[in-house]
Structure formats: structure tokens, C-alpha cells
Amino acid sequence: MMSFIFGKLTLSAFEQSPTILAAVSFMGLVGLVVIILLTKHKRWGWLWREWLTTLDHKKIGMMYLVIALIMFFRGGVEALLMRGQQSISVGASTGFLSANHFDQLFSSHGVDMIFFVAMPLIFALFNLIIPLQIGSRDVAFPFLNAMSFWFFAAGAMVFNMSLILGHFAATGWVAYPPLSELAYSPGVGVDYWIWALQLAGVGTLLAGINFLVTIIKMRCPGMTLMKMPLFIWTALATNVMVVFAFPILTATLGLLFLDRFFGMHFFTAGFGGNAMMYVNLFWSWGHPEVYILIMPIFGIFSEVVATFSKKRLFGYASMVYATAAITLLSFTVWLHHFFTMGGGADLNAFFGIATMLIAVPTGVKIFNWIFTMYQGRVRFTLPMYWFFGFIATFTLGGVAGVMMAIPGIDYELHNSLFLVAHFHTMLIGGVMFGLFSGLYYWFPKYTGFKLSEAVGKWSFWCWLIGFFLAFGPLYILGFMGATRRLYHYSASTGWQPLFIVAGIGSLIIAAGFILQIAQMFISYRDRKKNIDLTGGDPWDARTLEWSIPSPVPEYNFAIIPEVHDRDPFWDAKQKGVMATAGRAYEDISVPKNTSIPILMGGLAFVFGFAIVWHIIWLVVAALLGGVTLLAWRLSSVDTERVIPASEVERMDSELRQKIAA
Amino acid sequence: MKDDKTVFGFWIFLMSDAIIFGALFATYAILHGNTFGGPGGKVLFDMPFAFAETIILLASTFTVGLAVMAVNSAKVKKALAWFAVTFVLGATFVTLEIGEFSRFIASGNGPQRSGFLSSYFALVGMHGLHVTLGLLWMVFIMIQVSRRGINKFNLSNLNSLGLFWHFLDIIWIFIFTIVYLMGAIGI
Ligand code: HEM
Ligand SMILES: [Cu+2]
Numbered sequence: 075m076m077s078f079i080f081g082k083l084t085l086s087a088f089e090q091s092p093t094i095l096a097a098v099s100f101m102g103l104v105g106l107v108v109i110i111l112l113t114k115h116k117r118w119g120w121l122w123r124e125w126l127t128t129l130d131h132k133k134i135g136m137m138y139l140v141i142a143l144i145m146f147f148r149g150g151v152e153a154l155l156m157r158g159q160q161s162i163s164v165g166a167s168t169g170f171l172s173a174n175h176f177d178q179l180f181s182s183h184g185v186d187m188i189f190f191v192a193m194p195l196i197f198a199l200f201n202l203i204i205p206l207q208i209g210s211r212d213v214a215f216p217f218l219n220a221m222s223f224w225f226f227a228a229g230a231m232v233f234n235m236s237l238i239l240g241h242f243a244a245t246g247w248v249a250y251p252p253l254s255e256l257a258y259s260p261g262v263g264v265d266y267w268i269w270a271l272q273l274a275g276v277g278t279l280l281a282g283i284n285f286l287v288t289i290i291k292m293r294c295p296g297m298t299l300m301k302m303p304l305f306i307w308t309a310l311a312t313n314v315m316v317v318f319a320f321p322i323l324t325a326t327l328g329l330l331f332l333d334r335f336f337g338m339h340f341f342t343a344g345f346g347g348n349a350m351m352y353v354n355l356f357w358s359w360g361h362p363e364v365y366i367l368i369m370p371i372f373g374i375f376s377e378v379v380a381t382f383s384k385k386r387l388f389g390y391a392s393m394v395y396a397t398a399a400i401t402l403l404s405f406t407v408w409l410h411h412f413f414t415m416g417g418g419a420d421l422n423a424f425f426g427i428a429t430m431l432i433a434v435p436t437g438v439k440i441f442n443w444i445f446t447m448y449q450g451r452v453r454f455t456l457p458m459y460w461f462f463g464f465i466a467t468f469t470l471g472g473v474a475g476v477m478m479a480i481p482g483i484d485y486e487l488h489n490s491l492f493l494v495a496h497f498h499t500m501l502i503g504g505v506m507f508g509l510f511s512g513l514y515y516w517f518p519k520y521t522g523f524k525l526s527e528a529v530g531k532w533s534f535w536c537w538l539i540g541f542f543l544a545f546g547p548l549y550i551l552g553f554m555g556a557t558r559r560l561y562h563y564s565a566s567t568g569w570q571p572l573f574i575v576a577g578i579g580s581l582i583i584a585a586g587f588i589l590q591i592a593q594m595f596i597s598y599r600d601r602k603k604n605i606d607l608t609g610g611d612p613w614d615a616r617t618l619e620w621s622i623p624s625p626v627p628e629y630n631f632a633i634i635p636e637v638h639d640r641d642p643f644w645d646a647k648q649k650g651v652m653a654t655a656g657r658a659y660e661d662i663s664v665p666k667n668t669s670i671p672i673l674m675g676g677l678a679f680v681f682g683f684a685i686v687w688h689i690i691w692l693v694v695a696a697l698l699g700g701v702t703l704l705a706w707r708l709s710s711v712d713t714e715r716v717i718p719a720s721e722v723e724r725m726d727s728e729l730r731q732k733i734a735a
Numbered sequence: 736m737k738d739d740k741t742v743f744g745f746w747i748f749l750m751s752d753a754i755i756f757g758a759l760f761a762t763y764a765i766l767h768g769n770t771f772g773g774p775g776g777k778v779l780f781d782m783p784f785a786f787a788e789t790i791i792l793l794a795s796t797f798t799v800g801l802a803v804m805a806v807n808s809a810k811v812k813k814a815l816a817w818f819a820v821t822f823v824l825g826a827t828f829v830t831l832e833i834g835e836f837s838r839f840i841a842s843g844n845g846p847q848r849s850g851f852l853s854s855y856f857a858l859v860g861m862h863g864l865h866v867t868l869g870l871l872w873m874v875f876i877m878i879q880v881s882r883r884g885i886n887k888f889n890l891s892n893l894n895s896l897g898l899f900w901h902f903l904d905i906i907w908i909f910i911f912t913i914v915y916l917m918g919a920i921g922i
Contacts, residue, residue, distance in 0.1 A: 283744055284744070286747055287747065291740050291743060317751050318751070320751070321754035321757075321758070325758035325762075326758065328857075332853070336846060338846045338847055338853035340762065340766070340850065342850075345850060346769025347769070351765050351766070355758060355761075711888055
């Protein structure tokens with residue numbers, strides 16, 4: 075009876091190690107403070123109406139940001155714990171973490187940073203920027219957009235639940251079988267991994283479809299494909315990759331679940347299963363995934379560099395072709411993650427060469443940015459600082475990557491800390507630096523004031539120096555033979571000093587992060603001083619999002635612009651005619667709020683939790699609830715609200731007067 | 736304009752769904768020889784039975800086409816009738832499939848028997864699951880149409896359902912060829 079009601083869940087699931095208890099108590103405390111503040115200021119209704127039930131892509135984008143920030147904190151703490159452990163766990167000392175806890179840490183750190191930090195930051199920017207840059211009032215499917223977000227949020231919650239109840243996977247973020255099969259990982263850890271990724275992945279897939287349709291179908295008049303800003307091109311490429319790659323992840327996770335839940339034999343060691351098939355499937359999603367992470371960054375820098383050089387982007391067409399080439403190639407290289415499979419020299423040679431080929435279009439991009447700056451009037455603002463940091467690190471990481479594309483070398487470096495250093499160079503120096511650049515660049519669009527530069531520069535230097543200190547030693551350690559995921563090593567290896575340097579580096583990165591948080595508070599406090607006097611165009615920029623007031627009104631564009639140039643706003647400023655000149659206001663319909671997406675997300679969380687713990691009745695209940703909600707939505711007719719043209723005109727002229735004043 | 740977006744979006748969704756099936760086909764291709772001492776397709780599959788399933792599903796794709804045509808020329812009664820026929824055919828298909836699955840399981844050849852059977856059940860079962868969801872969707876739509884008639888809210892829904900059904904038919908043709916035909920020949 076008990077096992078019918080509670081599945082595998084027993085009281086022992088609550089037993090946690092002191093570190094985790096501390097983390098959970100901290101989370102509880104923060105939650106409590108938030109609840110008290112909301113109650114004290116009577117903000118619950120506001121939270122529900124303005125945020126949780128919204129279908130506004132701008133607010134959804136900001137909610138992605140909030141989750142990413144919280145999860146970045148978690149991933150960072152996990153990184154510091156690992157760095158601490160590896161600095162002291164030598165010889166007789168085994169450090170402060172148990173082997174199993176260390177294994178959970180690198181697994182959850184990897185999952186957290188990729189799925190719950192980098193991905194939401196990217197989709198935050200897609201939500202915040204894509205409709206504005208293509209001159210649209212919304213995304214193609216606003217309801218679906220909210221659903222995507224709440225599915226993603228449900229995945230994040232399932233992931234965080236593993237801190238409170240039970241434990242997380244100790245298999246690495248890739249969860250290779252047979253280790254991740256029931257025989258070797260009998261607990262709930264891998265199940266948490268499966269369902270956190272599955273829910274977040276479905277959210278991403280739906281969002282990918284949405285943005286693909288948005289970009290294809292919702293561009294304003296005159297914006298032909300070859301007039302799209304480069305960020306939109308890279309977003310298009312990213313979403314194409316999402317739509318092609320994420321279904322593979324969905325299927326793979328599903329099969330691993332069937333193995334574990336129904337005792338089937340896709341990847342098991344016996345009964346005719348094939349573990350290498352998992353590895354192939356995983357990376358046929360996984361390699362496109364790393365390009366899903368980096369591609370939007372290429373777009374961000376194309377906007378940032380052009381704006382701050384006051385020049386048109388150099389080699390636009392070659393940028394577009396390079397983007398397309400990378401998109402295609404990203405599906406043909408997955409095997410470089412396991413040259414050591416033993417597929418033979420021909421197979422390895424093919425994938426090695428395909429991998430090296432990607433360096434060509436990527437190099438094209440780097441040169442184009444540099445040529446854009448050439449003879450431009452480069453302004454050394456924060457977004458440009460991150461760009462220069464990116465060039466330094468990304469080139470280093472790229473060279474390391476091309477080295478490992480040579481199968482012979484990869485046999486030596488596979489699974490070593492050299493690899494860990496390589497992918498962190500790409501993920502921190504590439505993805506994170508790029509995202510920071512974009513966030514600093516577009517921040518005033520959403521707030522009406524700029525971030526304080528002084529603190530920002532301090533944090534930049536912390537990140538850059540910290541990065542080289544934290545990951546430079548890992549390249550060397552890799553050559554010295556240190557493998558990844560080590561919880562303990564012998565003193566005779568002589569590795570400890572380098573690990574300590576890496577630990578210091580990670581502390582400096584942490585300082586950089588703290589400075590970034592401080593920067594936000596300081597900038598908010600001094601917002602009067604940092605106010606954007608132009609009312610919408612603080613950087614003298616080139617694309618449509620800067621032609622509308624900041625913060626952006628609900629309907630984005632009072633009048634839908636018509637564009638004739640690749641840099642439409644710049645063009646308009648040069649000619650002195652706005653793209654909307656002489657056009658009349660019209661009625662605008664905006665989607666009404668609805669509580670269905672957040673309820674769906676809640677049910678998705680319940681579903682995920684219940685299936686992890688094998689609480690079957692709850693799984694069924696959550697599914698039935700989901701079907702009911704869907705039917706409810708599909709039969710509702712009254713989903714839009716109309717802002718009459720006169721009202722739009724009034725709001726718009728009010729905004730413009732405020733700016734003029 | 737709006738329908739245009741919805742149908743285009745649905746096409747993209749179908750494409751991504753096709754990739755899920757693609758992954759399952761690949762799995763089947765790799766595992767179909769891994770019978771681990773158990774029976775292979777040649778022993779298990781009953782060709783006339785699979786052929787009957789195919790005919791029934793093909794017929795339903797024809798009737799759903801007639802239903803969607805009736806929808807687009809706004810003939811509510813006719814559309815409902817054809818959807819009902821489609822539903823009966825689809826439900827028969829699912830029943831037959833469940834029958835086949837339970838025969839396999841009863842003879843000790845369930846999905847846990849071998850890598851081959853795992854991949855067989857996953858691929859064919861995934862298709863069956865899609866058909867079942869399609870049937871649920873159809874019921875929902877029939878209720879809506881009979882209560883409210885055809886309007887701009889359910890029109891794109893109806894067209895999408897039509898697309899979905901044809902899509903499942905195409906997938907089945909692949910399953911019939913790759914799993915049953917090639918299995919019976921022993922490739
Ligand atoms: C902010 C500073 C960061 C530090 C100090 C850090 C540190 C670490 C450490 C110590 C490991 C374990 C290495 C080992 O196997 O021995 C690790 C693994 C990993 N990190 Fe980070 N990391 C950071 C940021 C990131 C970011 C931003 C991402 C992704 C966007 C990321 C993704 C990963 C992944 C995927 C793994 C592999 C996990 C596994 O072995 O399964 N990390 N990191
Ligand atoms: Cu790769």
C-alpha cells in the first residue's frame with residue numbers, strides 16, 4: 075500500500091550530506107525572504123498578473139533570465155566545491171567530499187551550466203530581441219512560447235528537487251550506459267537526469283519551432299532574407315539546429331527510460347543491447363547542441379562590433395554563408411567525441427577532417443569582425459571589452475579543438491583535463507562572454523538606463539584573468555596525464571600546485587560574478603545618472619529595436635516599420651526619415667493573459683517528480699490534468715485583447731513627448 | 736494569415752517528429768539482428784496480419800482526406816461522417832496492434848526479451864501511440880465541430896489533424912517495409 079502511494083519514495087530520501095543540507099537551507103531561506111517581501115508589499119497579485127500568467131515575449135524573456143541567474147549561482151558553487159576538493163585531495167588527504175558526492179557534483183554542474191544557464195540565456199535573448207529586430211509585435215505563437223518557458227522551468231525544478239529528495243546522477247552529464255543503466259545506477263539519480271532534461275528539452279524544441287516560424291513568417295515589410303540583421307540569421311540557424319537535433323535527444327532519453335523502467339535492452343551490456351548506440355545518438359544531438367550554444371554568440375558580436383565601430387558589418391554575405399555552412403557541418407562531426415570507439419582509421423579520418431573544416435567558416439567570421447573594426451571608430455564600451463576577451467579565449471580554444479580533431483592526438487588527450495580546459499574555453503570564453511556582451515548591449519533597451527561601466531570593467535578583468543588562471547593549468551595538467559572527473563590523486567604526480575592555481579582562478583571568477591551582481595544594484599541605484607537620454611538609442615545603433623522607445627511598450631511597434639536597408643535604423647537616421655513616417659496607427663490585438671501555461675508547467679513538474687519516484691497514480695493524474703488543460707485551451711475563443719488605434723496613438727505620442735523633454 | 740503560420744508551424748513540428756521516428760528506425764536497424772537467442776522477425780511476424788493492418792490504415796488516410804475536403808467546403812455533416820469512419824478504422828488498427836503485441840508478450844517474446852524486440856516494440860509502439868493520440872484529438876475535434884460548426888478557430892486544427900494522419904500513414908509504410916517485409920525475408 076505504502077509503495078502504491080509513495081512509489082520508491084521513503085523517509086531515507088530526506089537524508090542528505092551536510093553540504094547539500096546547507097545548500098537546501100540556503101535555498102529555503104532565500105525562498106522565505108522572497109515570500110515575506112511579496113506578502114509585505116502585497117505583490118502577489120502583481121506577480122501573478124504581470125509575470126506568471128503573461129504571454130508577452132519580453133516578460134517571458136526576462137523570466138528566462140531570472141532562472142538562468144539563479145542556476146548560474148548553483149553551477150558556480152558546484153564548480154568552487156570541485157575546485158576546492160581537487161586542490162586538497164592529495165595523497166593521505168581525501169578532501170572534504172566523498173567520491174560519490176564529487177561524482178554528483180560534476181554531473182549536476184555540467185547539466186546545470188548547459189541546460190539551465192546557457193540555454194535559458196540564449197532563449198532569453200531570442201525572446202527579448204528577435205521580434206524587435208524583425209519589426210514584429212510578437213512571436214508567431216505566444217501561447218506556445220509561454221508553454222515552452224514553463225516546461226523549461228519545470229525541468230529546472232525537477233533538477234533542483236534532486237537536492238532535496240534523493241540524489242542526482244553520478245554518471246557525468248552525458249550519462250553513458252551501461253553505467254547509467256539500472257544495474258549500475260539503481261537509485262533515482264539517473265531518473266532525475268532523464269526527466270529534468272526531457273522536460274527542459276521539450277520546452278526548447280517547442281521554442282525552436284516557434285522562433286523558426288517567427289523569423290520566416292513575421293518579418294516586417296521590406297525585410298528580405300538578405301536584409302535580416304546577422305543576429306536574426308544566427309537565430310534562424312540555431313533554431314533550425316534545435317528543430318533537427320532536439321528530437322534525437324528526446325528519443326534517446328526515452329529509450330534510456332524504457333531500459334530503466336521496463337527492463338528493456340537498448341543500451342544494456344547483455345541481451346543484445348548496444349551501449350555505443352547511445353553514445354552515437356547522444357552526440358548526434360550533442361554536437362549540434364554546442365553549436366546551438368555558440369551560434370547566437372556569433373550573431374551578438376556581429377551586432378555589437380558593427381554598432382561600436384560605427385560601420386556596416388564587413389562581409390555580410392560571407393557571414394550568412396558561413397552561418398549556413400556551420401549549421402550543416404555541425405551535423406556531420408559528432409563522432410569526434412569518441413574517436414576511441416575503435417571505428418577504424420577511415421571513419422576517424424572522415425570525422426576528423428569534417429571537424430577541421432568547421433574551423434574555416436568560423437575563421438571567416440573572426441576575420442569579418444576584425445575587418446569591420448578596421449578603419450571604424452571603435453568605442454571601447456563594455457560589450458566591446460567582452461568581445462576582445464572572446465577573441466583571445468575563443469581562438470585559443472579553437473586551436474585546442476582543432477588539435478583534438480586529429481584522431482591520433484585525441485587518443486592521447488581524450489578524457490583528460492586538456493579536454494575540460496578546451497570546452498570551458500569555448501563555453502566560458504565563447505558562450506558566456508558572448509552572452510554577457512549581448513546582455514550589456516541590450517540592457518538599456520529594457521530598462522532605459524545603462525549599466526555602470528566602471529564596476530563592469532572590474533568584473534570583466536576578474537573574469538578574464540580568473541579564466542586563464544583557472545583553465546590554463548588544466549591544459550598543462552592534461553598533458554601531464556591528469557584525467558577528468560578525479561576526486562583524488564597521488565602526491566607523486568606533482569599536480570597539486572597547478573590544481574591550487576586553478577582553484578585560485580576560480581575564486582577570481584567568482585569575484586567577477588559578485589561584481590556583476592553588485593554592478594546591477596549600483597546601476598539601479600544610480601539609474602538617474604546612467605539614464606539613456608536618447609530615450610531608445612543609447613549606442614547610436616543600426617537595427618530596428620533601437621528605433622522604438624525604451625523600455626519597450628507592450629505592443630513593441632506603434633506602427634510597423636517598412637525597411638529598405640540592411641541597417642534600417644541607421645539608414646533612416648542618415649536620411650532623416652523614420653521608417654514609419656507618414657503611416658497611420660491601427661488597432662493592435664495582443665494576447666490576453668492565461669494561467670494555463672503555468673498550470674501546465676506545474677503538472678509537468680508533478681509528472682516528472684512522480685515518474686522519477688515511480689508514483690504511478692500521480693503520473694496518470696498529471697497526464698489527465700494536462701490533457702484537460704489542453705482541451706480547455708483549444709476550446710477557448712476569447713484569447714485576444716484589442717488596443718484601439720486612438721489609444722495606441724495617445725500612448726505613442728506621450729512616450730515621444732517624454733523623450734523629447 | 737494566422738492559419739498560414741499555424742499550418743507552417745505544424746509542418747515543422749511534423750518534421751521534428753519525423754526525426755524522432757528516424758532515431759527509432761536507426762535503433763531498429765542496429766538492433767534488429769540482436770535477438771540474443773530469442774526469435775527473430777522471420778519467426779515472429781505474421782505477414783497477412785501486418786498487411787491487413789496496412790490496408791486498414793491506408794483506407795483511413797483516404798477517409799480522412801475526404802473529411803478534410805468536406806471541412807474545406809464547409810459541409811459539416813459530411814465531414815463528421817468521414818471523421819467517424821476514420822475513427823473506426825484507426826481504432827481497429829490500434830486494436831489489431833495491441834492484439835499482436837499481447838500475443839508476442841504471451842509467448843514470452845515481450846520487449847524485455849532481446850535488443851531486437853526492445854527496438855521493435857519501441858518503434859511500432861511509438862507509431863501506435865501516435866495513432867492513439869490522433870484518435871483522441873479526433874474525438875475532441877468532432878465534439879467541437881458538432882457543437883460549434885466550422886470556424887476560424889478549429890479550421891487550422893482540422894487541417895493539422897489531416898496532415899498528422901497522413902504523416903502517420905507514411906511512417907507506417909516505412910514500418911511495413913523495413914520491419915515486416917524485410918523482416919519476413921530475413922534481411
Ligand atoms: C564559471 C566557472 C567554471 C568553473 C570554475 C568550472 C569548473 C569545472 C570543473 C572543476 C569541472 C570538473 C572537471 C573534471 O571533470 O575534473 C567542470 C566540468 C564541466 N563544466 Fe564547468 N566550470 C565553470 C563554468 C562552466 C560553464 C559556464 C559551463 C557550460 C556552459 C560548464 C560546463 C561544464 C561541463 C559540461 C562539465 C563536464 C561535466 C562532466 O564531466 O560530466 N562549466 N567544470
Ligand atoms: Cu563536437
